[in-house]
Amino acid sequence: MAKTNNKTDAKSMKGTVISTKEGLSKAITDFLKQAFEKNCFDTILIPVKVPANDSYAWVLLKDPALLDDANPLAPIMPVQGGKALSSILKHGVTDSSIAAVIRPCEMKAAIELYKLKQVKLDNITLITMDCPGVLPLKDWFKNPDEGEKKFKDIIKKWDDKDVRPLCQICDKFSVPLNEENATYPDLHFGVLGCSDGTGFVIPGSSKGEEILDTVGLTATKEVDKWESKVNEVTTQKRKKRSEAHKALNKEVGGSKNLPVAFALCINCHNCMRVCPVCYCQHCYFDSEALNKPPEVHLMRAAQKGSLLFKPDCLLFQVGRMSHMTLSCVSCGTCEDACPMSIKVGQVFSMVADQSQDAFNYQAGRSKDVPHPLRVFEDEQELDQVVTMCKDILETGEHK
Amino acid sequence: MSEGFEPRIVGFFCKWCTYAGADLAGTSRLQYPPNVLPIRVMCSSRVDPVFLLTAYLRGADAVLIGGCHPGDCHYIEGNYYTRRRVALLKNIFETLKLDTERLRLSWISASEGPRFAKVITEYTENTKKIGPNPAKNKIFI
Numbered sequence: 001m002a003k004t005n006n007k008t009d010a011k012s013m014k015g016t017v018i019s020t021k022e023g024l025s026k027a028i029t030d031f032l033k034q035a036f037e038k039n040c041f042d043t044i045l046i047p048v049k050v051p052a053n054d055s056y057a058w059v060l061l062k063d064p065a066l067l068d069d070a071n072p073l074a075p076i077m078p079v080q081g082g083k084a085l086s087s088i089l090k091h092g093v094t095d096s097s098i099a100a101v102i103r104p105c106e107m108k109a110a111i112e113l114y115k116l117k118q119v120k121l122d123n124i125t126l127i128t129m130d131c132p133g134v135l136p137l138k139d140w141f142k143n144p145d146e147g148e149k150k151f152k153d154i155i156k157k158w159d160d161k162d163v164r165p166l167c168q169i170c171d172k173f174s175v176p177l178n179e180e181n182a183t184y185p186d187l188h189f190g191v192l193g194c195s196d197g198t199g200f201v202i203p204g205s206s207k208g209e210e211i212l213d214t215v216g217l218t219a220t221k222e223v224d225k226w227e228s229k230v231n232e233v234t235t236q237k238r239k240k241r242s243e244a245h246k247a248l249n250k251e252v253g254g255s256k257n258l259p260v261a262f263a264l265c266i267n268c269h270n271c272m273r274v275c276p277v278c279y280c281q282h283c284y285f286d287s288e289a290l291n292k293p294p295e296v297h298l299m300r301a302a303q304k305g306s307l308l309f310k311p312d313c314l315l316f317q318v319g320r321m322s323h324m325t326l327s328c329v330s331c332g333t334c335e336d337a338c339p340m341s342i343k344v345g346q347v348f349s350m351v352a353d354q355s356q357d358a359f360n361y362q363a364g365r366s367k368d369v370p371h372p373l374r375v376f377e378d379e380q381e382l383d384q385v386v387t388m389c390k391d392i393l394e395t396g397e398h399k
Numbered sequence: 400m401s402e403g404f405e406p407r408i409v410g411f412f413c414k415w416c417t418y419a420g421a422d423l424a425g426t427s428r429l430q431y432p433p434n435v436l437p438i439r440v441m442c443s444s445r446v447d448p449v450f451l452l453t454a455y456l457r458g459a460d461a462v463l464i465g466g467c468h469p470g471d472c473h474y475i476e477g478n479y480y481t482r483r484r485v486a487l488l489k490n491i492f493e494t495l496k497l498d499t500e501r502l503r504l505s506w507i508s509a510s511e512g513p514r515f516a517k518v519i520t521e522y523t524e525n526t527k528k529i530g531p532n533p534a535k536n537k538i539f540i
């Protein structure tokens with residue numbers, strides 16, 4: 001399956017078998033240790049348990065001994081990995097190579113940020129794994145020890161009942177199979193469909209193969225079982241996703257329901273700050289543009305009969321959608337960060353699915369497909385775009 | 400709809416085409432409804448979808464964005480980007496079941512005074528038909 005520039009034909013995917021008897025996390029860290037010793041990379045970006053034992057944080061590791069505290073499959077996601085990666089590599093590449101051990105949605109965010117010129121991925125080895133989801137932060141902080149146990153169970157049974165609502169309906173929990181142009185992680189750890197205690201390491205690029213070679217493994221095993229299980233779960237999740245979105249649409253759609261859905265919003269902008277693809281240094285909604293002198297508020301109140309304070313909550317939500325919906329990777333970090341438990345992530349993912357469909361685009365799927373708003377097509381515009389302008393173009397008397 | 404309802408339409412017009420087209424309509428003494436509040440922008444691509452949203456959510460009965468015909472942009476390609484952005488906003492409106500009829504993008508060149516008058520007349524008529532923007536009196540918007 002030797003291909004360059006991260007592209008592979010999904011059908012020819014091969015992997016090497018590893019033991020996951022002590023759990024997938026341990027298998028990944030063991031592998032990383034070996035690769036570290038063989039100098040496959042200089043540093044590793046990975047979630048590590050904080051000293052208080054109640055949370056996880058991204059750490060750039062130089063010392064392989066510290067890998068004992070690391071957990072590539074952390075039960076929670078307080079900071080999205082794409083955002084962590086961007087904060088390291090926003091201003092250029094380093095000579096030393098970094099292995100980023102992130103989840104599939106975090107890799108998608110990293111790719112979006114790469115296209116938006118917010119991260120440089122030249123010297124990065126992307127390592128992902130089949131992801132069962134993460135626990136909602138609110139549940140986790142009730143009892144972290146319990147959460148840790150619960151999450152072990154979730155990995156074992158691949159049961160999505162207690163993970164974040166968006167993780168429950170995530171159909172991109174593994175690598176994209178049978179998709180053209182898709183960008184693959186350099187290495188992927190697959191456990192779905194494998195018999196107990198085993199898993200696959202699947203290289204997705206020549207870089208990944210080299211690392212496997214250096215460690216002394218070769219990717220020669222067929223991964224059919226894993227592939228068919230991934231496809232099966234993907235189909236299930238897609239169905240669940242469209243049903244969930246349909247129900248949500250009924251709940252929040254319409255000019256009556258939408259303000260109700262966001263009525264609890266306290267305008268804290270947490271969702272925007274944690275969003276991996278909301279990259280602007282100065283957000284329009286934080287700017288002085290929306291801070292008006294009292295006369296303006298009084299005028300608006302007089303016109304309307306009443307005015308909500310702080311005003312423009314809905315403008316913030318829908319406005320943010322119009323800025324980032326095409327890059328939204330449906331990770332659900334926004335929903336975790338919302339102090340008012342608004343279904344913000346679910347609404348955004350519903351809108352994102354629709355808009356990305358309309359532009360025939362999937363956020364984070366491919367490094368090579370440009371972001372729809374950064375390009376245009378002259379002659380053959382997208383259907384959706386042309387339909388939008390049709391009534392105008394037909395009656396136009398131009399020339 | 401209420402009797403005698405006069406819609407208020409916020410228009411973002413590109414300086415090189417639509418705004419000049421509006422000028423031409425005026426100097427040619429063409430009659431069109433006075434319901435549009437024109438805002439001149441240097442290019443239709445200067446209009447962030449958030450501007451359209453702001454107007455809509457703060458109670459404008461309709462929003463119009465006017466630019467040069469595709470291929471005629473003073474800045475070569477600005478209006479192509481506008482087209483995509485407005486299509487995206489329209490898609491978001493559709494998903495959230497908001498009034499897409501209150502959004503419109505029109506290409507009107509500097510020589511199309513009559514077309515400017517026609518677009519404004521039609522759009523005003525249509526907005527009168529669908530009635531006032533429900534967001535106007537909602538507190539929680």
